Amino acid sequence: MKSLRLRLFATLLAATGIVWLTAVVWIYVGSRGEVEQVLDTRLQEAARMVASLASGFESLPGKSAPAAIAQLGSYERQLSCQIWSLDGRMVAKSSGAPDQQLSSASSGFSDRTIDGETWRVFTVEDAGHNLRVMVGDRLSLRERLVADLIKGLMLPALLIAPLLGAAIWASVGQGLRPLRRMAQDLGDREPDDMRHVQADQAPIEVRPLANALNGLLSRVEAARRHEREVTAFAAHELRTPLAGLKTQAQVAMAAEDPKVVRGALEQIVAAVDRSTRLVRQLLTIAKLDADAADAPRSTVAVGPILAEIVADTPKHDGTVITIDASVREMVLDTNADCLQLALRNLHENAVQHTRDGRIVWAATPNSLSVEDEGPGIPSDELDKLGNRFFRGRLRSPIGSGLGLAIVKLALAKIDAEVTISNRTGCRGARSELTFPVRT
Amino acid sequence: MRILVVEDDPILSDGLRTGLSLTGATVDAVETCEEADAAIAASRYSAVVLDIMLPDGSGLDLLRKLRRRRDATPVLLLTARDSIGDKVSGLDSGADDYLAKPFDLDELAARLRAIVRREGGRAAPMLVHGSIVLSPADLAATVDGRSIRLSRREFAILTALMERPGQVRSRAELEERLYGWQEDIESNAVEVHIHNLRAKIGKDAIQTIRGVGYRMGAAL
Numbered sequence: 001m002k003s004l005r006l007r008l009f010a011t012l013l014a015a016t017g018i019v020w021l022t023a024v025v026w027i028y029v030g031s032r033g034e035v036e037q038v039l040d041t042r043l044q045e046a047a048r049m050v051a052s053l054a055s056g057f058e059s060l061p062g063k064s065a066p067a068a069i070a071q072l073g074s075y076e077r078q079l080s081c082q083i084w085s086l087d088g089r090m091v092a093k094s095s096g097a098p099d100q101q102l103s104s105a106s107s108g109f110s111d112r113t114i115d116g117e118t119w120r121v122f123t124v125e126d127a128g129h130n131l132r133v134m135v136g137d138r139l140s141l142r143e144r145l146v147a148d149l150i151k152g153l154m155l156p157a158l159l160i161a162p163l164l165g166a167a168i169w170a171s172v173g174q175g176l177r178p179l180r181r182m183a184q185d186l187g188d189r190e191p192d193d194m195r196h197v198q199a200d201q202a203p204i205e206v207r208p209l210a211n212a213l214n215g216l217l218s219r220v221e222a223a224r225r226h227e228r229e230v231t232a233f234a235a236h237e238l239r240t241p242l243a244g245l246k247t248q249a250q251v252a253m254a255a256e257d258p259k260v261v262r263g264a265l266e267q268i269v270a271a272v273d274r275s276t277r278l279v280r281q282l283l284t285i286a287k288l289d290a291d292a293a294d295a296p297r298s299t300v301a302v303g304p305i306l307a308e309i310v311a312d313t314p315k316h317d318g319t320v321i322t323i324d325a326s327v328r329e330m331v332l333d334t335n336a337d338c339l340q341l342a343l344r345n346l347h348e349n350a351v352q353h354t355r356d357g358r359i360v361w362a363a364t365p366n367s368l369s370v371e372d373e374g375p376g377i378p379s380d381e382l383d384k385l386g387n388r389f390f391r392g393r394l395r396s397p398i399g400s401g402l403g404l405a406i407v408k409l410a411l412a413k414i415d416a417e418v419t420i421s422n423r424t425g426c427r428g429a430r431s432e433l434t435f436p437v438r439t
Numbered sequence: 440m441r442i443l444v445v446e447d448d449p450i451l452s453d454g455l456r457t458g459l460s461l462t463g464a465t466v467d468a469v470e471t472c473e474e475a476d477a478a479i480a481a482s483r484y485s486a487v488v489l490d491i492m493l494p495d496g497s498g499l500d501l502l503r504k505l506r507r508r509r510d511a512t513p514v515l516l517l518t519a520r521d522s523i524g525d526k527v528s529g530l531d532s533g534a535d536d537y538l539a540k541p542f543d544l545d546e547l548a549a550r551l552r553a554i555v556r557r558e559g560g561r562a563a564p565m566l567v568h569g570s571i572v573l574s575p576a577d578l579a580a581t582v583d584g585r586s587i588r589l590s591r592r593e594f595a596i597l598t599a600l601m602e603r604p605g606q607v608r609s610r611a612e613l614e615e616r617l618y619g620w621q622e623d624i625e626s627n628a629v630e631v632h633i634h635n636l637r638a639k640i641g642k643d644a645i646q647t648i649r650g651v652g653y654r655m656g657a658a659l
Contacts, residue, residue: 233492236491236492237519238519239519239539239541240448240490240540241448241450241451242541243448243451243540244448244451244453245541246541246542246543246544247451247455247458247541248453248454250454250458250543250544250545251457251458251544254458254544255457255461260457260461263457264454264457267450267453270450271450393494394494395447395494397447
């Protein structure tokens with residue numbers, strides 16, 4: 001059943017019905033026993049009374065004295081009475097009593113069917129007066145009595161039933177109101193309204209639902225905020241170089257001093273170089289995003305790749321780059337292109353942030369690390385590293401905010417990971433690549 | 440006009456510095472909110488060109504901070520975001536104007552002149568004092584309808600004096616208008632410029648108030 005209200009209503013109604021029916025059966029069985037006992041007692045008393053009356057006559061009235069017997073006939077509706085002589089002659093009977101003998105038993109209770117009707121009979125024998133008194137009533141009558149009793153009980157209950165149903169229906173509706181209110185509150189919201197529903201005011205049963213909903217709202221809100229941030233950062237990183245280019249071009253057009261013109265043109269060249277790098281990085285990301293398949297692997301010596309990167313990357317004069325012997329011996333079963341992309345971007349980061357100082361590459365069998373002596377990374381920015389277009393407070397002037405995103409994407413292709421932290425005990429940042437253990 | 444450019448992109452910042460100088464402005468450039476805050480507290484700027492996304496925070500936060508301490512320096516926001524919502528939040532944070540990147544340098548210069556003019560309580564684009572008329576938009580000056588050639592710095596001094604003709608401007612004030620941080624100030628530069636100006640627009644056009652500074656002479 002889809003409706004909670006209908007379900008509760010049906011359950012409650014069924015439960016109430018079962019309780020009622022049980023009560024009715026109980027009362028029926030109990031009452032019948034009670035009624036039988038009462039009526040049996042009545043039969044007994046009536047038989048004894050008639051017997052004692054009959055024994056009062058010295059000689060019984062004639063064989064045919066129905067008029068006298070007829071006086072007793074006021075019982076005809078419920079009780080029938082017969083008086084027999086011990087030798088089997090009918091002495092008297094109440095009006096309406098059957099002519100056939102009511103019981104074949106000589107004394108006590110017995111049941112007999114006469115003309116299709118079952119009689120319950122009590123017989124009293126008076127040997128002294130040569131009499132046998134039988135008093136009986138019809139079982140159907142007894143059944144009707146019990147049925148009337150049950151009917152009397154059931155009728156008001158059946159009349160009340162619709163009222164009870166309506167009451168249950170209304171209470172269930174009332175009980176479900178907090179749910180309806182919450183649904184309405186959520187239904188009326190604007191699409192970007194991520195306020196939490198008020199879980200502490202909800203009933204205890206609804207609270208887990210409200211809490212789960214709030215959790216979901218928080219996650220959706222965080223995802224949307226992240227998306228908005230990336231879009232904003234992207235717009236900034238893409239439009240700022242364009243603004244620089246346009247401004248410098250306009251300066252070159254407006255300036256009369258050849259020195260100023262030349263300066264502006266040089267800036268334009270630098271801006272185009274930077275934009276070229278940005279475009280190259282964007283294309284790299286697009287390519288890494290598009291290739292769903294794992295990169296093909298081969299045996300790759302890390303040393304030569306790193307040496308080439310170091311030789312290609314311009315550095316500040318005061319910077320000393322050391323590649324530890326452990327790196328030269330390192331051989332990995334991996335994809336050379338992905339590894340090279342990750343190493344190149346990490347090395348460029350280290351070089352850009354180290355004006356004066358040492359950059360050291362070192363390796364263990366399953367990891368490769370680079371440590372620089374740059375300014376490090378503000379601790380609140382550590383978890384944002386690798387977000388596309390994110391550039392921290394200590395950004396380098398030529399960064400684009402894409403380098404670490406590329407590193408992460410490239411490493412994901414070869415099941416490797418990067419951990420970036422601040423060095424302990426000295427200035428600078430440390431990036432550590434961990435590679436899967438070969439089995 | 441002395442302008443502070445707050446922009447962390449070196450190429451754009453350089454372009455703004457050079458480009459705005461060509462329109463007669465004196466330009467200082469900083470890269471972060473913190474530096475901008477210190478610069479604005481230390482010197483009087485005619486206007487600030489403020490990028491929103493700066494390395495150490497949002498330009499909008501800096502703007503709100505300025506307005507909270509009742510700094511009324513006109514601010515033009517530069518931003519990569521150009522949705523209506525961004526513009527509204529920028530202007531509501533206390534900005535005087537708003538340009539989306541990439542922008543036109545001439546438009547930026549014109550908008551700066553406009554917000555500076557409004558800040559000075561003037562609506563007309565020309566500065567007029569007697570027979571002297573200055574047009575800051577094209578750095579043109581006329582006396583009695585006659586066009587005269589003024590150097591960039593002479594024009595800046597005359598503009599400063601004509602903005603409030605009755606008010607005396609001290610030498611230090613004029614020097615601040617003329618020179619950015621990077622430039623060395625020659626000790627008698629202002630005197631030299633005033634001397635040259637008098638030769639071009641008339642001996643009595645500028646009065647010297649001894650020990651205080653300079654102001655415009657009676658309007659002719």
